[in-house]
Amino acid sequence: MPAILVNNYQLNLTNLDKILWPEPGISKGDLINYYIEIYPYLKNFLKDRPLALKIYPDGINGKSFFQKNLPVHAPEWLSSFQIYSSQRKEPINWLMVNKLADLIWVANSASLELHAWFSTINNLKKPSFAVFDLDPGELSSFSEVIQVAFLIKEILDELGLKGFPKTSGQAGLHIYLPFKEKYNYQEVKDFLRAVASTIVKLAPALATTEWRKKERAGKVYIDYRQNDQGKTLPVPYSLRPTPLATVSTPLDWEELRTISSPELFTIKNIRQRIKQKGDLWQDILNLQQDLPSFLLK
Numbered sequence: 001m002p003a004i005l006v007n008n009y010q011l012n013l014t015n016l017d018k019i020l021w022p023e024p025g026i027s028k029g030d031l032i033n034y035y036i037e038i039y040p041y042l043k044n045f046l047k048d049r050p051l052a053l054k055i056y057p058d059g060i061n062g063k064s065f066f067q068k069n070l071p072v073h074a075p076e077w078l079s080s081f082q083i084y085s086s087q088r089k090e091p092i093n094w095l096m097v098n099k100l101a102d103l104i105w106v107a108n109s110a111s112l113e114l115h116a117w118f119s120t121i122n123n124l125k126k127p128s129f130a131v132f133d134l135d136p137g138e139l140s141s142f143s144e145v146i147q148v149a150f151l152i153k154e155i156l157d158e159l160g161l162k163g164f165p166k167t168s169g170q171a172g173l174h175i176y177l178p179f180k181e182k183y184n185y186q187e188v189k190d191f192l193r194a195v196a197s198t199i200v201k202l203a204p205a206l207a208t209t210e211w212r213k214k215e216r217a218g219k220v221y222i223d224y225r226q227n228d229q230g231k232t233l234p235v236p237y238s239l240r241p242t243p244l245a246t247v248s249t250p251l252d253w254e255e256l257r258t259i260s261s262p263e264l265f266t267i268k269n270i271r272q273r274i275k276q277k278g279d280l281w282q283d284i285l286n287l288q289q290d291l292p293s294f295l296l297k
Contacts, residue, residue: 038237
């Protein structure tokens with residue numbers, strides 16, 4: 001069991017040779033090394049945000065499970081924050097990644113994905129960004145997802161707002177909308193619903209907000225409901241449990257016109273992409289936008 005010291009925090013790493021992604025032969029050691037290298041680019045989307053672990057003990061083809069409560073064997077130095085759950089009728093001790101050692105511990109737990117809250121512990125009830133989650137239904141294509149993304153961009157442009165696209169790492173796209181931490185989750189959801197409903201009216205054959213899968217065949221699903229306290233979403237540069245070890249990757253709007261698949265970006269090529277294009281989302285959380293009051297119920 002290799003033991004390493006990271007900024008005076010001792011970590012005992014296990015099963016480093018275990019293959020988690022069989023097709024490209026990516027091991028747990030590769031997973032840990034990836035997150036160590038990519039930490040500077042995702043740390044702002046993790047700091048002070050409760051994190052749900054998505055653990056794959058036997059790799060992407062085995063069973064997986066979410067873990068919100070820190071396990072009893074977790075080291076005392078791990079960053080964490082206790083939040084009372086009205087659903088469970090008890091507090092949950094949420095993990096946070098506030099330092100590199102926290103992230104290495106998460107990766108060593110075989111938590112392939114990083115699912116973080118929309119708000120921080122400093123303002124739990126007021127998110128710092130919202131996300132339009134665009135998911136192609138059966139019989140719809142990624143090119144149609146891109147069409148819907150640009151319709152959303154047009155509306156945001158008209159409202160004087162900036163949104164930022166990234167691949168989900170699976171079939172769809174996420175459009176992030178950062179703003180001032182002064183709106184509660186219901187206000188944010190009301191705004192997103194208004195935008196999504198407008199898109200559906202403009203392009204009823206292309207987009208839908210219908211959550212029942214059987215009702216959205218052939219259309220792109222605009223999911224705004226995930227924007228809620230306690231809900232989580234994969235952060236930028238999170239790995240995903242896909243055959244090629246895809247990465248949820250920030251894009252710029254111009255290149256989105258040319259992307260043929262959301263699965264282009266993987267653990268194998270993402271470092272080179274960052275070297276070429278830099279950190280596209282370095283400052284987006286500093287963008288203090290105001291949401292239009294007339295769309296807030």
